[in-house]
Amino acid sequence: MLRQNWWKIVCVILLVYTVIAGFLGDVPAKPILNETIRNLYFHVAMWFGMMILFIVSVIYAVLYLRSNKPVYDIYSLEYAKGGIVFGCLGLLTGSIWARYTWGAWWSNDPKQLGAAVALLIYFAYLVLRNSMTDLDKQARIGAVYNIFAFAMLFPTIWIIPRMVESLHPGGMGNPALDTHDIDSRMRVVFWPGAVPGWTLLGVWITTLRIRLRLLEEKRHVSESFESKKKISNA
Amino acid sequence: MLEVRQQYTFYGVLLYVASTIFVLYLSMGEPEGPVWKGLFWMIQLFVCVNAVAKSFLQEGRGRLLYFFSITGPANFILSKLLFNALLMLLMSGLSLGLFVLMLGNPMPNPGVFIFISCLGGMSLSLVFTFLAAIAARAQQSAALMAILGFPLVIPQLLLLSKISNIAFAEVIQGGLAGMIVVLVGLDIMILALSLILFPFLWKD
Numbered sequence: 001m002l003r004q005n006w007w008k009i010v011c012v013i014l015l016v017y018t019v020i021a022g023f024l025g026d027v028p029a030k031p032i033l034n035e036t037i038r039n040l041y042f043h044v045a046m047w048f049g050m051m052i053l054f055i056v057s058v059i060y061a062v063l064y065l066r067s068n069k070p071v072y073d074i075y076s077l078e079y080a081k082g083g084i085v086f087g088c089l090g091l092l093t094g095s096i097w098a099r100y101t102w103g104a105w106w107s108n109d110p111k112q113l114g115a116a117v118a119l120l121i122y123f124a125y126l127v128l129r130n131s132m133t134d135l136d137k138q139a140r141i142g143a144v145y146n147i148f149a150f151a152m153l154f155p156t157i158w159i160i161p162r163m164v165e166s167l168h169p170g171g172m173g174n175p176a177l178d179t180h181d182i183d184s185r186m187r188v189v190f191w192p193g194a195v196p197g198w199t200l201l202g203v204w205i206t207t208l209r210i211r212l213r214l215l216e217e218k219r220h221v222s223e224s225f226e227s228k229k230k231i232s233n234a
Numbered sequence: 235m236l237e238v239r240q241q242y243t244f245y246g247v248l249l250y251v252a253s254t255i256f257v258l259y260l261s262m263g264e265p266e267g268p269v270w271k272g273l274f275w276m277i278q279l280f281v282c283v284n285a286v287a288k289s290f291l292q293e294g295r296g297r298l299l300y301f302f303s304i305t306g307p308a309n310f311i312l313s314k315l316l317f318n319a320l321l322m323l324l325m326s327g328l329s330l331g332l333f334v335l336m337l338g339n340p341m342p343n344p345g346v347f348i349f350i351s352c353l354g355g356m357s358l359s360l361v362f363t364f365l366a367a368i369a370a371r372a373q374q375s376a377a378l379m380a381i382l383g384f385p386l387v388i389p390q391l392l393l394l395s396k397i398s399n400i401a402f403a404e405v406i407q408g409g410l411a412g413m414i415v416v417l418v419g420l421d422i423m424i425l426a427l428s429l430i431l432f433p434f435l436w437k438d
Binding site (some may be wrong): 065116117120121124127128131132139140141143144145147148149151152155156159160162164 | 384
């Protein structure tokens, strides 16, 4: 586990930069969008964070299947949970934005549906894990489903929403990152600030949760050890 | 394999198809094109859940142990996938026939739709076979099938209902060939994934 502190400081600095420059910096004035274009620093960065956390989660799932070390399973689960939180935030920021630009919180746009379905797939991952009591089985089947779900994520959020017409910025192509949507003033905040900043925050939260889980496991083991000692003493 | 010996499940699914379509006819009459299309894919989905889920859920422990001793995991999942694909092919053909018979035929070019429904039935069966293999390992697997399966098949159903527009529209729109390619690619990916991942579900 990362024990250094420098990346946490970098994360805070980047996020402070994102928020200050994001709210005060110059943005291109576009009709309809107006100031809501600043949502790019939050909404789009959330999806980057979610995707990166899911990728890390699936890597740990593969590692678990190869080595059967329970630590990898805890990593994989917590990264998936972190990704789900970021996905929910992405959906929430997107829907607030849609309220001001499209006029409705939810308008059954293909991109909204794809994102919601992707989150459902990952919620099913949590349900599947909870439905089993045996820890080893939980980890193995969870890892198998995680890999499968990750593969199904690609058509759900990357391919199909791009093939049908949509109100979402970028229309048929790459959402929101086209050259005519954002200019260099925004790029300076988005690429170095928002994307790594939010992603590092996600990794930070996840590593904290992993440490908590590992400590719990340790206490669990030592407690059962203690109780065994008591029984053998008595 | 086992379904040949347990024929009552097969006839059960047949009856299920026939009775749902009959109920549909009683409640809907002869619907318009888009409604027809939507109903058809919904029925396909539920038939698939019913027909395919049984393949793993109803295997007893003893029989699974017997399979483990005679073949490897790759052969086993491949034969399951193949059998379920054939089963769904039959079911799609049957329900398509019944749909046309009872709910009428709103399509200008039905020949294409036969091909599409075969493709769709096979894609659905691939996803659900693998999910049944996962769900069979957990408790309360029947409920779990729905929770796992429905979000995962939404992309496929979306693609299928878009592709079916070929059969319903007089003029063929562009971009639909690309969707067929995506669907076939998706099927190949699911096939490869289930071959790779099934050995991990297999050992107990």
